[in-house]
Amino acid sequence: MKALIVSANMFEDSEFLIPYYRLLEEKIETDIASIKAGTITGKHGYKVVAALSLNQIDPSSYDLVILPGGKAPSALRKNEKMLTLIRQFFEKGIAVAAICHGPQILVSAGVLSGRKATCYKSVAEELKDAGCHYSDQKVVVDGNLITSRIPADLPEFMREIIKKTKI
Amino acid sequence: MKALIVSANMFEDSEFLIPYYRLLEEKIETDIASIKAGTITGKHGYKVVAALSLNQIDPSSYDLVILPGGKAPSALRKNEKMLTLIRQFFEKGIAVAAICHGPQILVSAGVLSGRKATCYKSVAEELKDAGCHYSDQKVVVDGNLITSRIPADLPEFMREIIKKTKI
Numbered sequence: 001m002k003a004l005i006v007s008a009n010m011f012e013d014s015e016f017l018i019p020y021y022r023l024l025e026e027k028i029e030t031d032i033a034s035i036k037a038g039t040i041t042g043k044h045g046y047k048v049v050a051a052l053s054l055n056q057i058d059p060s061s062y063d064l065v066i067l068p069g070g071k072a073p074s075a076l077r078k079n080e081k082m083l084t085l086i087r088q089f090f091e092k093g094i095a096v097a098a099i100c101h102g103p104q105i106l107v108s109a110g111v112l113s114g115r116k117a118t119c120y121k122s123v124a125e126e127l128k129d130a131g132c133h134y135s136d137q138k139v140v141v142d143g144n145l146i147t148s149r150i151p152a153d154l155p156e157f158m159r160e161i162i163k164k165t166k167i
Numbered sequence: 168m169k170a171l172i173v174s175a176n177m178f179e180d181s182e183f184l185i186p187y188y189r190l191l192e193e194k195i196e197t198d199i200a201s202i203k204a205g206t207i208t209g210k211h212g213y214k215v216v217a218a219l220s221l222n223q224i225d226p227s228s229y230d231l232v233i234l235p236g237g238k239a240p241s242a243l244r245k246n247e248k249m250l251t252l253i254r255q256f257f258e259k260g261i262a263v264a265a266i267c268h269g270p271q272i273l274v275s276a277g278v279l280s281g282r283k284a285t286c287y288k289s290v291a292e293e294l295k296d297a298g299c300h301y302s303d304q305k306v307v308v309d310g311n312l313i314t315s316r317i318p319a320d321l322p323e324f325m326r327e328i329i330k331k332t333k334i
Contacts, residue, residue: 013211014184017318021185022192024322025329044180044211151184155191162192 003030003064012070013042014151015099019066054081059088069100077108095164097146116142170197170231179237180209181318182266186233221248226255236267244275262331264313283309
């Protein structure tokens, strides 16, 4: 079991740190990637080091990918390499968990048509326009895809993510 | 199983939010208390609502107490009601978990003599002066007492806390 968190500057700190520390609690090896390798800073000022750039990601290496929210997804969704990776993760059936604005990346990658998901309130229309069956729930699980809305959903989000690591 | 988190303004956000959401993930009922009931704000700007004041805490109601770090402990350790509560938790053998500057409250309550514990580096001398067997480890467990040093220790801190909830 190996996990990957992909984010960028202005991530929502709790949506990054809580999954990250939770996976380490489970002793799951967890890589951090961003557009470029180096330090990224959250909206609340927490700093984390992305050891990998997007170009260094081997999509076959991971069993679980987490996409935190904040403003990071609006940068990541414009990155073609990011979108290619997302399509590869979906093709391989790798578990992908996105919270808050994280699902915006999935919209841009074109992987949500016909899928069930949730997201931050203001992103809901985008999901529907992408052919996604949106619902306003704390967590939505549809096969390999796990989505949540806001930091307060993190307990339910993590409960479902951890289940995927036990399969 | 019922848990209590006691903190105050200027808490270290990750040391509050990560235990809080982790306990909720486990479906453990978790109360939040502060010097007065109401909203408290972390060093990084996260806000949480303390439904209880220290005077409203019934120490017999809890199986686990968490003391996050940051600057909150320096206010809490000056509060006589807080110190009385800590002594009651220790007398009852309730699990007490403190991280970073959190153990300062235990020093002021006089409960660390002869006990094994860790804490934030700059607090170590205080622990030793209080007769505590300090060691520089990610987590130290001594009976009912669980202590850690810094946010990066949260995976190990939470692993030991969750074990206590399963006993």
